[in-house]
Amino acid sequence: MYRVIGTVKSRAFRVLWMLEELGQPYELVEAFPRSEEATAHNPLGKIPALVDGDEVLTDSVAIMTYLADKHGGLTAPAGTAARARQDAITLWLIDELDALLWTHSKHTFVLPEKLRLPDISSTLHKEFARNADIFAGMLEQSGDFIMGDHISLPDLLAVHCFGWAFGAEFPALPDSIKAYSKRLRARPAFRAAAGR
Incomplete structure (x- = not known):
């Protein structure tokens, strides 16, 4: 059985949903960043970590990719053009949505107050809104899910980022993204992970 080190209200949620x-089957070991439990599994004190037997894996997207490949689900096969397209969207989401949200978090509550740049928020909000519009356009071309007619890793990553943006009071998302997120958040797997 897998062990997930982290909290539901963190990037660990992506792993739980996956x-x-x-x-x-998995066990959630609740641990906050820089806690003793988190540091025992990742010297940087970051969450999540995934314990699989003797292996300890870190970084939410690396863990998701590992699980998808290992279990042959929510991913295109490695070495295919479809996988390259999926990886391109995954990396774009990390660069253009996740990174903006993380930078906002750092300058809101993570960094010591003297290192925070509160004025950066307006720029981050504008960039996020621009990128959300781009994602909405990609979604319009792809169908029900970002990779077409089946849910995959980038959908989980995107919906988590959009939820994070909502919680961080970023500008309203396009209606198409709201509908997409609502539909995916209604999935039994999402609800089960959220109820942990």
Whole structure:
């Protein structure tokens, strides 16, 4: 059984949702960043970490990719053009949505107050809104899910980022993204992970 080190209200949620979608058993070990438990599994004190037997894996997207490949779900096969397209969207989401949200968090509550740049928020909000519009356009071309007719890793990542943006009071998302997020958040696997 997998062990997930982290909290539901963190990037660990992505891993929990992935495990639920894949139908894999796991235990959630609640640990906050820089806690003793988190540091025992990642010297940087970051969450999440995934314990799989003797292996300890870190970084939410690396863990998701590992699980998708290992269990053959929510991903295109490695070495295919479809996988390259999926990876391109995944990396774009990390660069253009996740990174903006993380920078906002750092300058809101993570960094010591003297290092924070509160004025950066307006720029981050504008960039996020621009990128959300781009994602909405990609979604319009792709169909029900960002990769077409099946849910995949980038959908989980995108919906988590959009939820994070909502919680951080970023500008309103396009209606198409709201509908997309609502539909994916209604999935039994999402609800099971959120209820942990």
